[in-house]
Amino acid sequence: MNMPAENIARLRESFYKRISSRHLKPLWEVLHSLVPECPQPKCVPVLWKYADLRGPLLEAGELISAKEATRRVLILENPAFAGESKITNSLYAGVQLLNPGEVAPAHRHTQSALRFVLEGAGAFTAVDGERAYMQPGDLILTPSWTYHDHGSEIAEPVMWLDGLDIPILQLFDAGFCENLAEDQQQLARPAGDALARYGANMLPVDYKPKSLTSPVFAYPYARSREALEKLSKGSPVDACHGFKMRFINPATGGHAMPTIATFMQLLPKGFRGNAYRSTDATVFVGVEGKGRSRVGDQTFEWGPRDIFVVPSWMPCTHETDETSVLFSYSDRVVQEQLGLWRESRP
Ligand code: GTQ
Numbered sequence: 646m647n648m649p650a651e652n653i654a655r656l657r658e659s660f661y662k663r664i665s666s667r668h669l670k671p672l673w674e675v676l677h678s679l680v681p682e683c684p685q686p687k688c689v690p691v692l693w694k695y696a697d698l699r700g701p702l703l704e705a706g707e708l709i710s711a712k713e714a715t716r717r718v719l720i721l722e723n724p725a726f727a728g729e730s731k732i733t734n735s736l737y738a739g740v741q742l743l744n745p746g747e748v749a750p751a752h753r754h755t756q757s758a759l760r761f762v763l764e765g766a767g768a769f770t771a772v773d774g775e776r777a778y779m780q781p782g783d784l785i786l787t788p789s790w791t792y793h794d795h796g797s798e799i800a801e802p803v804m805w806l807d808g809l810d811i812p813i814l815q816l817f818d819a820g821f822c823e824n825l826a827e828d829q830q831q832l833a834r835p836a837g838d839a840l841a842r843y844g845a846n847m848l849p850v851d852y853k854p855k856s857l858t859s860p861v862f863a864y865p866y867a868r869s870r871e872a873l874e875k876l877s878k879g880s881p882v883d884a885c886h887g888f889k890m891r892f893i894n895p896a897t898g899g900h901a902m903p904t905i906a907t908f909m910q911l912l913p914k915g916f917r918g919n920a921y922r923s924t925d926a927t928v929f930v931g932v933e934g935k936g937r938s939r940v941g942d943q944t945f946e947w948g949p950r951d952i953f954v955v956p957s958w959m960p961c962t963h964e965t966d967e968t969s970v971l972f973s974y975s976d977r978v979v980q981e982q983l984g985l986w987r988e989s990r991p
Contacts, residue, residue, distance in 0.1 A: 649754030735884025774833030788858035859894035934969025
């Protein structure tokens with residue numbers, strides 16, 4: 646190859662052009678971005694203040710009914726993924742509004758969903774024949790391919806965060822959905838049945854799992870909060886996480902859902918956390934208290950119901966002014982199953 650550099654460059658360019666008509670591309674031009682030294686997420690840190698979400702959501706409530714919309718939701722779209730309806734590369738987030746008397750009609754899909762209740766108490770999600778009445782801070786799961794409808798018989802609007810694995814299903818082209826003929830599904834069991842059956846450190850003696858998702862489909866905040874409170878009194882504080890727990894499937898001890906990992910952490914008043922990073926981009930929701938989180942080169946001031954996202958492998962540091970609680974979700978469970986998940990305390 647005894648040729649001037651610009652001749653070589655020209656020959657290569659024309660070669661690339663010729664082979665591209667045969668759907669061939671040179672790996673050596675893209676190898677570094679395909680196989681990076683460490684994660685290079687497109688995802689960027691973003692904060693949504695609840696005060697900025699609530700107005701538009703109520704306005705949506707005047708423009709379209711829950712029934713017409715099927716799901717009246719404003720998508721939290723990461724600006725790095727314009728038009729892609731994603732909050733991280735692998736996960737979806739949206740805020741849903743149900744006004745008094747409304748019904749979001751029953752359907753089922755292969756996407757798994759979580760609801761994290763932000764505002765309003767007493768509306769319900771029905772999942773697979775049972776209603777879960779919602780209180781702020783409750784986590785409610787909708788396993789893959791289970792019928793679910795949402796309804797409100799209370800006087801105030803109800804708002805919650807939807808977290809779904811939509812981008813993961815898109816990756817696999819494995820999405821299916823169908824509507825139930827009726828708006829609301831038939832109930833098969835009283836409210837609270839699943840929690841009694843599976844959420845009391847016991848299981849029915851002949852229990853056989855029906856799916857990979859926890860049979861406890863509603864995790865009341867009162868219980869999660871009490872566990873965190875007791876934990877914070879009885880064990881040393883983690884320098885990065887404060888006191889952090891993960892929601893589990895009590896039948897396996899694994900994560901509560903097969904595609905989305907869910908967590909809740911208590912950060913004591915005056916907490917000054919160390920930096921932490923992990924390969925699972927994470928969506929955080931303020932539940933109680935207030936503080937600030939440094940994410941990469943940004944600082945997010947958060948309080949109750951504010952939502953922010955931390956990209957993969959980006960250092961994040963939490964600080965608080967008051968005793969605070971954060972809920973979070975990520976694809977950590979998938980990465981763990983594939984042997985890919987990593988963390989570091991830089
Ligand atoms: O409640 O079924 O935010 O199917 C997006 C897609 C909620 C739901 C969303 C959905 C749902």
